[in-house]
Amino acid sequence: MNTTALRQGVVLACLAVAGCGFAVSANAQGTGEAASASASQAVESRRDALFAAMLTDPSNLDIAFEYATLSAQLGDFEAAIGTLERMLIYAPNLPRIQLELGVLYYRIGATEMARSYLEAAEVSTAPPEVRERVATFLAQVDRQDRRFLVSGTAYAGIRYQSNATAAPGEDVIAINGVPVRLDQNARAQADGNLFGLADIHMTYDLKNQYDLIEANLVTYGSVFFDVERLNLGLVEAQLGPSFGFGRFGFAQTRLGVYGIAGATGLDQALYTTTYGAGAVLRTAFAEGVLFETRNEFRAANYNDSPAYPTVRLQTGQEYSSLNNLTVSLSPQVLMQTVVTGRRVDARAGFKSYGELGASLRGTYFFYMPEFGPLAADAPWNASLAVGGLLRRFDDPDVLINAAASEKDEAAWIEAGISAPLQRGFSAFFTAQYTRQWSNYDTRDYDNAVFTFGLSRRF
Known part of the structure; x- marks a missing residue:
């Protein structure tokens, strides 16, 4: 040669x-999409069963919280928010629920609602791990509220x-x-x-x-x-x-x-x-x-x-x-x-x-x-x-x-x-x-x- x-x-x-x-990237994407579709179907089936269980036992906070978690995982933030807000009727001022509501409102861009729930969780007697997450998301809300940002x-x-x-x-x-x-x-x-x-x-x-x-x-x-x-x-x-x-x-x-x-x-x-x-x-x-x-x-x-x-x-x-x-x-x-x-x-x-x-x-x-x-x-x-x-x-x-x-x-x-x-x-x-x-x-x-x-x- x-x-x-x-x-x-x-x-x-x-x-x-x-x-x-x-x-390779395209193949990885295709494989990932197939696996994701299968996982989504399993989550959706579980969520349907939890919804039926909530109708018969609306005061069961464990069932409601799992339903809200799976709804958020599937991108149905409105259903997750509605479920968590109903939970506060049965368990007012529960820090973990306030935290999750703050996170969900942040994810849909409603920063004022996110801030109100996160600040409520911050002043409560929350466990250290909850307080740490609250501080993290409050910092992100503060950052999002600022119109001018510099990074590099x-x-x-x-x-x-x-x-x-x-x-x-x-x-x-x-x-x-x-x-x-x-x-x-x-x-x-x-x-x-x-x-x-x-x-x-x-x-x-x-x-x-x-x-x-x-x-x-x-x-x-x-x-x-x-x-x-x-x-x-x-x-x-x-x-x-x-x-x-x-x-x-x-x-x-x-x-x-x-x-x-x-x-x-x-x-x-x-x-x-x-x-x-x-x-x-x-x-x-x-x-x-x-x-x-x-x-x-x-x-x-x-x-x-x-x-x-x-x-x-x-x-x-x-x-x-x-x-x-x-x-x-x-x-x-x-x-x-x-x-x-x-x-x-x-x-x-x-x-x-x-x-x-x-x-x-x-x-x-x-x-x-x-x-x-x-x-x-x-x-x-x-x-x-x-x-x-x-x-x-x-x-x-x-x-x-x-x-x-x-x-x-x-x-x-x-x-x-x-x-x-x-x-x-x-x-x-x-x-x-x-x-x-x-x-x-x-x-x-x-x-x-x-x-x-x-x-x-x-």
Whole structure:
């Protein structure tokens, strides 16, 4: 087998594995739906028997409570609420009934009624476990009542790359068929860097039970130890309305549209400015099966600088699509499949390209004993991911290969682990290896990346 066939086989295998992730997800969904239907029938039969028993013995609180519990399990919240409120006639101020009523009213969006029942349970002589649940749901009601919410994650750490410049490791490469010896600055260079990232999400509730104004702000910065021309700063903001489909009976579906604005600095100079628009659709096919598709348009303006004197040729438009299917196979195992597509129309044809990528990630959650700064009440997670990429450029770069346009294939594998720390922090470590094959020797390289850092959700 020749080298070209081998590398294409590796990339296609990675893409096929990711595609299999969608197939496995669909099969898991079908199996889950069949099991769910059978379980629902059994619950419905039991509920019918309990309803008949309530008619003959309306003061039996055990029967009524089980009927209310099964009704809530089947999504018949009105029947559950009605049954629990009748129970209060026979057992006034019973903390457990007040708690369950508060939870049910919260689930149907009636926050004022939820608050009244939860506060009543809170002031009663409830057992400690009931008081703990009351406090949890009161905090959620308080959060839901606030119209403006901010959440996000911050990361900081150190990263080492065996080929930070993504350059060929060979001393001699072919340029238009002629062997050329590269100087040190044009060859692969190992380096490390310090980095920081903040991903902030803001929502403003329009108080019509469905719609929001959403905003996202991403900032990133990295400082390299040796190759200073790679020092990077980035900021991007997204803002727009998000529409809930609950009004149409699809409570787990939401569509958002937004504008995009951003800028990137490289080597202490303005590298790009961007603006654009996007749309994102999120939905739950079934319990534990989530799908998101995000499609965006960006207009990018590149600025020449002493370190990057020809990047203005990349100025143009970009169209991208990201499709993410997440399936919870069990409380411990999560599978995520991502398929991406991108089209870049740059000022120069040899900078314009189309790209297709796919990845498959599995994550396993587990608990470890508390030790030192480690937290015992949050799970660790270990992950393994593989991915592949195909990229094709429109025109040849006559300075590199006048006879053929650039064709790239890449494959990567990554393993990582995250440990929960006290005060909401986590420590993480990832190791990744990427191999890119190209018919342009200047773009044929490999890179090993090791990252250690801390993160915190807020």
